[in-house]
Amino acid sequence: MKLERLAPVITSLEPSNHPYLNGAWTPLHEEVNVDDLDVIEGAVPLDIDGLYLRNTENQVHQPLGRFHPFDGDGMVHQIDFHGGRASYRNRFVRTRGFEAEQEAQGSLWGGLADPVALARRPGYGAHGALKDSSSTDIVVHAGKALSTFYQCGEGYRLDPLTLEPLGIESWTPIDGISAHPKVDEATGEMMFFNYSKYPPYMHYGVVDRTNKLVTYIPVPLPGPRLPHDMAFSANYSILNDLPVFWDQELLKRNIHAVRLHEGIPSRFAIVPRHGSAQDIRWFEAAPTYVLHWLNAYEDGDEVVLDGYFQEDPMPRPHKNAPAGFEHMMAYLDEHSFRSKLHRWRFNLKTGKTSEAHLDDRVMEFGMFNQRYAGRKYRYVYSTTSKPGWFLFTGFVKNDLETGESWSFDLPEGVYASEAPFAPRIGARDEDDGYLVSFLMDENTGRSECVLIDAKRIQDGPVCRIALPHKLCSGTHSCWADRSQLSAG
């Protein structure tokens, strides 16, 4: 193992008892390059060739108010598998906000849980008073990595191999890009959306495989909404207008309070991939909130969409949380929301929706083989979480054809990150590959990367690779085969 440390970033963060600034959520500030990582168990497989990229929130400065874990500065972690060896590197996303706070040597913006008046500079995104941390999601499109922010920030491009910054994406619209742009590996296109407080409140776009914005259309909504994710089938993109959004009366006073609006259904916009606003068809469904979708595909007259249906999108504050964190902790707990694997079917002929749970366990942050994106698929890999916490404790594989499922639980005190599917070289079956995840081990204070054979997830990791420092828990990740790095 050869380790190179970069010059440290300036940090003003002080110790605290914040539940999401300690333990597996302790921010990491160190940036390193490591060649030839040490293997703890098994061997680095020769039959994968590509990158696992993961974005995390790592708070650099002392918060101005009450820190929320989605406020932390974006950091991209990359592990590169090639020829039976693995290397690792990590870098902060050098956003405008990150650079401004490095210069100021302290926080300039409040966070999601703070009043807007805390911001010392104009903010970014739909909220308008937050720092664009580019900390939520990462995809590889047109041969480059793209990190994004859930409140609709600018698109930050990085070299996926070196993690060197390549600047702000020139086609970023004025309303920004939400987290969860979706890449269709079959065409190389990337679908995205944004949302804002101003009419038409949502837009949808497509960027082609050469990184040219080719479609950008309004998706008019009745008012400001808070969509988080989108999906696509081979011919359609699916956007959502769900009844969980900022209280409209409070918003007039610039107070951002999210609530379930009783009596309003969920609505789904189905739009041809390169369609116009006139082509949008709306479907109604049971009220809920959905943080993340899985795949979508066309089946006869129907568009099928899978995702995680929240049974309680407005959970009660957690009584047992540390004082002052009761509300925040409830809203970070999948067991509060009771998010369940769910399928919606939108009939394009009748305009009707049918829907049902596919599993009754609490799950979220699901992955599937991206080669099947937009097509009929069979396997979903979800994460399970620790009740009360935003911490991943294991994985469930669902066979959507037979209804069978398999699961793997991590040991107590060991937490995973979102685990995308890495197909084996020459794979024939949909589940011929590995789940790739970083672990945060609170028992040893260390992190590792694990590979789990997707055909037998119940057996646990087939390879464990030591990482040079303990990572912070975070949100989203992706797998990119090496062939995708030269696209565009």
Ligand SMILES: [Fe+2]
């Ligand atoms: Fe997300």
